[in-house]
Amino acid sequence: MSTSPLHVNCPTCNATVEWKTENEHRPFCCERCKLIDLGAWANEEYAIPAPPEKQWSEDPQSNHSLGPDTLQ
Ligand SMILES: [Zn+2]
Secondary structure, eight states: OOOOOEEEEOTTTOOEEEEOTTOTTTTSSSHHHHHHHHHHHHTTOSOOSOOGGGGGOOOGGGTTOSSGGGGO
């Protein structure tokens, strides 16, 4: 059997990463890239068309408010 390590690309910086058990951050190249990727989701930097709750609104004037009391 070949002992050549499998290589993958880091989803964050696209660096070549050896897929090995010692690399606990795989498929990321490092902890930083892993945190960046998770943080990107948390900060909604990924393109999200619209939060589900906004689709419930039938009144276009209330799109930017959580309720009638916030209009003041
Ligand atoms: Zn990386």
